[in-house]
Amino acid sequence: MRTPTPEPAQAPPGRPLSLVQRMRDEEEDEPQFKPLSWGLIRRLFGYMRVHARKRNVLIALTVLRAAQLPGLVWLGSKIIAGPIANHQLELIWWGVGAYAVLAVLTDGFFHFRQRFALELGEAVVNRLRSEVFAHVQRMPMGFFHRMKLGRIIGRMTSDVETIRTAIQDVFFVSIVQIGQMAFAAVVMALTDWVLFLVVVGMAPVLWAINRHFRAKLSRNSRAAQESFTRVTATLAESVNGIRVTQGFVRQETNAGLFRGLLADHSKYNVALARTSAVLIPLLELNSQFFVSILLVLGGWQVLSGGTDVSVLIEFFLFANQFFAPLQVLGNQYNQALVAMASAERVFNLLDTKPEWEDAPDAVELADPRRRAAGGKAGVTSMSPGARVEFRGVSFAYDKGRPVLHDVSFVAEPGRTVALVGHTGSGKSSIINLAAKFYLPTEGEVLIDGQEIRALTSHSLHAQMGMVQQQNFLFSGTVLENIRLGRPEASDEEVRTAAAKLDCLDLLEALPDGFHTQVGEKGGGISAGQRQLVCFARALLADPRILILDEATSAIDALTEARLHRALAELVRGRTSFVVAHRLSTIRHADLVLVLDGGRVVERGTHASLVSQNGRYAELHRQFAQADERVR
Incomplete structure (x- = not known):
């Protein structure tokens, strides 16, 4: 069951939310933890299928290490209880030698277990990131209109890194720790079942304490990481916008906002430190308390002759082997919950279906310039540009808020169409539809007589x-x-x-x-x-279709004059869409469309529209005045 997300904080009436609160609220709709899900785990393991041999060897090494660690303790206890207790010097050397061999084997297997885990984790992360990148690259523009860049980057970085931790550490470390506890429990039960029952009674208490505080630690750690992300994002934004900051004397204001983010980050770090400062001494106190109980019971058994000192020492060694993994497992469990939430976010992104895709029966846009030449494709420049037609096109980026209304026009092959209008009139939307970055809500866009939905995007963009x-x-x-x-x-x-x-x-x-x-x-x-x-x-x-969107805005008048003839050469023979506010790029257009509120209010050539003394003539006078000011 998904944990309900809290309601966003509300600012007092008449007072806007602070920058810190707004940035924090943007992230609260994403769960930090998610219960273990077999579906997500199975899907993650699917990424290991390509490396099945290494995965299987790694699991075998992990199980072997789970037995080796208690094996070292068992061998050490036997050396103490046998040769050392009985003063058998020769057997002591044999025991120490056997212990050394087992220790070397244990560390040698640990080297390969850790190495293979790192390699496997890197392979899975590499494939995941490749899939996310390829998926995002295929998404239409509407996806980026809704999805924040920061969240996409978060999926590729922090979420995938969390999954790496789950693969490299959580799964394999948990196997080692659980195996160690199981082996220790069996030995303790066979050694002294009375003391073992005491240990079994202690374990749930330690687990509950550890889990409670580990959950708080994980929440505070996640909050600290997210607050640090906000700090770095604000720093990057401030550096990129330093000209605006200094130009509008915003240094002190921005510094105040940044100090607020730092205070937010510091608050989470302090909370993290305080929780850790309570957990560690509490676990240590409880461990010492339980050891005291074992000492009392074990000491009474030894004094009453019910057991031997060497048996008590062996039991204490294995009790430590049993309790030590509890804290590690608590930490691994919380990391697993965080990894489940991260995996869900990454897979939700991968499973996001595009608003539209090329139709299965879409065909490539024919390029009349290409012809067979000796079995190879050759290119000629004999054919003109493409014919582009809008038929009753209406379009909305967001449902219910149309930005184009019943737009119809024809751009003949090799002709130039100028789009003129104030900001927000719909010029860029027409370009986006002609380029098939979006699909029209109503109406049709035709390229060389073929509806744009019936053409593959790749073949269109290639021209x-x-x-x-x-x-x-x-x-x-x-x-x-x-x-x-x-x-x-x-x-x-x-x-x-x-x-x-x-x-x-x-x-x-x-x-x-x-x-x-x-x-x-x-x-x-x-x-x-x-x-x-x-x-x-x-x-x-x-290209056969050329789009110039304020293409000369960053070029000075002298350079533009040099480019004027070249631009005429660039658009010749190509169907061109020109969005511009400079008269030099509008005067020679074959068709001028005047847009207002997403509608074509006037159309014609530059000269005919000026003579009508309508909306275009008014814009023409404004452009002329702007050009004069530039000069």
Whole structure:
């Protein structure tokens, strides 16, 4: 049964929740613990099936070690009770030698048990992370609209690491500890059943105390880890946004918020320390109390002649072997509960079905530029771009909140369509639908006369190129980022693409030219240089459908003037969708769609719309004034 989650904390009327409380509430809907589930355990073991031989050897080594540890104690007790008690020096050396051999074998088997457990855990974690990454990569854009990035990262990092701990430690350590207790119990029962009954009576008390406090320790430990995650996330956000922080003089405010997160983290750490400070002395006190009981009963038996001192010593040694695993097992049990919750979250992510997938009978979008040439696919540039048609398209990211209403238009092959409108008018939504990042709620989107649902996403995206306002570069060199659309392109082809854009000299002027390393999110080069790299990447991919979303926003007017002819070359023969606020990228469009509130309110060429003196003419005047201010 799933533990009900607490209601989020409510702020007093008129007072918003603090940043610390808001961040904490975002994580409270996820259970920290989950009862042991055979279904989850069986699924985790399924990941070991590929390594069945190593798993079986590891289980055998684990069972053997469970017998070896009490075996050492048994052999030691026999040496004490026999050769040492009877002053048999020669037998003492033989006993010590046998003990040494068994100890070496025990530690040798422990080496392989630990090594194989680590290797098996790493293999399972590696496969799990690969599956999560591949699954997330296949998800449509709507998934990322709902799922927070932090939670995806949490599944890949902390949750998978918790599963690693369960595989490497919880299962195999528990086998060793339970086996050790069982072996010790059998020996104690055979040695002195009266004292054994006392031990059996002690065990549940120690287990209950240990479990109670271990549960509190686990909760506090988890809370401390989550609070530390909030601290590091806020630190990273503050460093990334340092310009905004300093620009709006937010240093002291942000520092205060950060101190609040640190105080939150410190509170959980102190609670963790206090609980631990109570548990350890309490366990020690109870152990000493139980030892006192055993001493009284055992001493009375020895004094009354009912048993021998050597038997009492042997019993005490095995009693320690019996009690020692209780604390370890309590800790392992709590770790298992945490691992069950983590496994449930990871598998829930893996089991999340995409809102939509390519239809089973979806076909590839034909590329008329490709033809058979000597048995190999060749590419010609004779065919124009694709024909894109919207028929009565309506769309909503969230059900009941449409952002497009009955949009219809045709982008003829090789023509340029400009999308114009204020922020939130629906320009990006049209681009997302044309790229099949989303599917329309109503209506149809057709590519070359085929409904977009009947086409495979891969074949469509292979014939598309995109340059966005928020240009994204991966870590690597400039050359590798340009080749992203055509990994097989030669260095000369990359240089040719840059030359066609009239930006070859600008890219060669970088510190290491095309081999300049680009940092995270394109760090290390300017925003304008990142934009040029994205242009070269789009041109090298040679797409039939080209999307330019505020593509020249990060480029200065002088560089844009140099790119003007190159952009005309880039869109020639391609069906292009252009979202822009600069007149230079709108004037020459074959069709201008004016959007307002998700509806097409005007359409036509630049000249015809200006002459109508309507919504576009008003926007045109605003763009012209903006361009004048830029100059």
